[in-house]
Amino acid sequence: MKYLISMTFVLLSLFGYGQLDVNTEGMNSVYSDGKPVQIPGTNVTLTPPEHFLVSESIPGLLHPGSSTTVQVQEVVGTSYIMIQQAMTPEHFESQNVTLISQEDITLDNGMGGVLYLVEFTVKGYEYERLMLFAGDYNNTIWINANYPKSAKSLLHDLIVESLLTAQYLK
Numbered sequence: 001m002k003y004l005i006s007m008t009f010v011l012l013s014l015f016g017y018g019q020l021d022v023n024t025e026g027m028n029s030v031y032s033d034g035k036p037v038q039i040p041g042t043n044v045t046l047t048p049p050e051h052f053l054v055s056e057s058i059p060g061l062l063h064p065g066s067s068t069t070v071q072v073q074e075v076v077g078t079s080y081i082m083i084q085q086a087m088t089p090e091h092f093e094s095q096n097v098t099l100i101s102q103e104d105i106t107l108d109n110g111m112g113g114v115l116y117l118v119e120f121t122v123k124g125y126e127y128e129r130l131m132l133f134a135g136d137y138n139n140t141i142w143i144n145a146n147y148p149k150s151a152k153s154l155l156h157d158l159i160v161e162s163l164l165t166a167q168y169l170k
Contacts, residue, residue, distance in 0.1 A: 034047060034050075035047065036165060036167075037054055038169065039054070039059050039060055039061075039072040040054065040055070040056040040059045041056070041059040042059060042072050042073070042074055043074065043168050043169045044072050044074065044141055044166055044167070044168060044169070045165075045166070045167055045168075045169060046061070046070075046072065046143075046162060046163075046165055046166050047162055047165040048061050048070075048162055049061075049063070049155075049158040049159060049161070049162045050158075051063060051065075052068075052070070052162075055069075058070075058071050058072075059071070059072060060072045060143075061162075063155075066147060066148060066151050066154075066155065067147075067148065068145070068146065068147040068148075068151070068155055068159070069144075069145070069146050070143060070144070070145040070159065070162070070163075071143065071144045071145075071146075072141070072142075072143050072166070073141075073142045073143075074139065074140070074141060074142070075135075075139065075140040075142055076138075076139055077138060077139070078138075078139070078140055079135065079136070079137045079138065079139075079140065080112075080113055080114065080133040080134055080135045080140040080141075081137075083133050083140060083142075084114050084133060087102075087114075087116065087133075092116075092118055096120060097118040097119065097120040097129065098118060098119050098120070099116065099117075099118055100117040100118060100119055100128075101116070101117045102114060102115070102116050102117075103115045103116075105132075105134070105164065107134055107164050107165070107166060107167065108164050108165050108167075109167045111134050111135060111136065111167065112134065113132055113133055113134025113135065113141075114132075114133050114134070115130060115131070115132050115160070115163070116129075116130070116131040116132075116133075117129070117130055117131075118131065119149060125148065126148070126149040126150070127146055127147065127148055127149055128146070128147060128149050128152060128156070129144055129145065129146045130143075130144070130145040130156075130159055130160065130163065131143070131144055131145075132145075132163045132166065134166065135168075139168070141166050141167075141168070143163055143166060145159045145163065147159065
């Protein structure tokens with residue numbers, strides 16, 4: 001019995017270590033504690049979900065335990081409305097992803113946008129991607145959030161809540 005308990009702890013330690021075996025170089029290991037952070041290399045702030053790390057290499061956010069990434073980009077000189085017009089089901093198919101839903105949204109600061117949900121498979125694993133395009137007539141915030149489809153019930157709503165906090169620095 002003592003052997004069984006010892007082996008259980010050893011195995012749990014190994015599995016736990018495997019979940020944390022992520023290269024965190026170029027990441028800020030300090031959580032935001034519910035406060036907006038500036039995404040490195042951008043003029044965009046975002047309030048990360050709890051336990052997400054800020055990454056300079058993406059640039060965006062990373063949750064090492066679930067391999068979830070949130071990549072933030074800026075499209076200067078183009079309205080999200082122009083981008084939205086090009087986002088047809090055929091466009092998504094040409095990118096090897098399947099469009100699940102499209103929703104007009106309003107960010108917490110009142111800026112308009114559109115949120116897409118797509119799914120795709122990589123090396124036999126199913127993933128979902130939230131794609132947010134929001135902004136004004138001249139500039140667009142573009143955020144891609146990828147997470148394992150098996151973790152949707154844990155991550156989807158938290159990520160959407162975070163995406164809605166995106167805004168340009170003033």
